[in-house]
Amino acid sequence: MATTTVNQNASLASIIERRRESILAEWLREMSGATRRSDLMKESELQGQCGQFLDLLARASGTGTNVQAAAYEPLREMLLDISRVRVQKGFTPRETAMFVFSIKRPLFTAIREAHGKDPVAMAEQMWSTTELLDSLGLYTTEAYLKSREEVIRRQQEDMLELSTPVVKLWEGILALPLIGTLDSARTQVVMESLLEAIVQTNSRVAIIDITGVPTVDTVVAQHLLKTVTAARLMGADCIISGVRPQIAQTIVHLGINLLDVTTKATLSDAFGLAMHRSGFSFIRSDKKEKRDN
Amino acid sequence: MERIPILRMGEYLLVTIQVDMHDRLAMTLQDDLTNRISETGAKGVLIDISSLEIVDSFIGRMLGNIASMSRVLDADTVVVGMRPAVAITLVELGMSLTGVRTALNVDAGMDLLRNSLDARKDALYGSRIQ
């Protein structure tokens, strides 16, 4: 069985080699009917890709039909590249996969002509070629999804970074003003960047201001508590400020124990406390009054 | 046998943990430290763990034990320099080391020990002479 497969594929390679130009021309025609996107891609670029694909396919198919094999590495890499570029250009995954699938008709025509007198060999080769092209087509879809996921992950990371501004209020005092809904992932990033900032700025007090947070659920409240505990383990105090009445009610209803955590109504109260704890005090300099006297 | 060195600085003992401790080494440190506190009459112990890449429940328990034991021997303990990733993990593990005092770094830790010793002296002898 194995030997016949190799023979058939060797002949697939030779078929491609013999009829390269006609397959290429027909394939390009096929694509212009089905999925050609001249708005997104130049004709010459597509021609180059098709030619490269055929050459790589001819070379790899001599070794078998397992697309995960090392012989298919250059072909896989090329498809990966194509998918990545097409994601950026705005192709749909269907259009990207059709790049591979649309070669079927021209290639099958060539196979049929080559095996004119032997229907069994022809059927067998068509089947193995179909399988091969299907896996390659699916590979482009996988690659497409992978590059999409990369884009999404990068955007998520960017967003997370944007949403966690740790600011220094005073020597040794940090503040983290949180705005918007807190989910578990975001709270975790917030927690990490706050703790990192505590070390970097050598701050003994950190204020987490949740004035801009509309609701707090159990998970988020637990994360906040964990942040406070982790900061304490590192040797810093946390104050939570800006607790809205609804959030205070939720916290009590949920049975979350905030007894060990210092909370203040406003950021300014928290800042006052932080200054006091750090040994700073305020004196108002009323120069105007002095002059009047 | 491998041991973690304990330095003496006046009324304080200083320990810097710089190796990934196996459990026996942690237990030895606990023994050595309690012995040294009672020998020297030290009033404070500072443990610098800024080099530690993880603190698991065993090392966490050792730190808690040292703090409790030194309290019995009339010495304060402060653990300094825990890394953020280590702190997050320790909290997730379920250990909050209640009863262990902490500080960001050796300087802050020494301040804490001095202030606490001053406060104790004040309580004993009244206002100290400046």
Next chain:
Amino acid sequence: MAVVSSEATAVATESDIVTVRRLVREASAKLGFSLVDQTKVVTAASELARNTLIHGKGGEMELITLNGPRVGLRLKFHDHGPGIRDIQLALRDGFTTGSGLGLGLGGAKRLVNEFEINSQPGEGTTVTVTRWK
């Protein structure tokens, strides 16, 4: 699920726990885990290796690198010890048969994404944990 590599290491002495920590640290760093995730999975490995040593009377750890569809690290701790009679009880915080805090199993579970435990009294215990990137 594509397994990229798999290697086993003995957990028979206290210094093997340190080796386990080092191996897991290296593997998770190589996979590109964030520092916090590295620390979590190393700490979980430390707890489980200690369990294998103390309660399982020694065993081994298998370290499996997963790649595709998701990247992750899977650790299998296997021993031929007395086994765990009541797994639910063993997972509860504060429960201990030894002299520890009883945070080992439950704590390790909180530090990973997937946690599986198989135990037959008298035959041994296998704990499998996975942390995804």
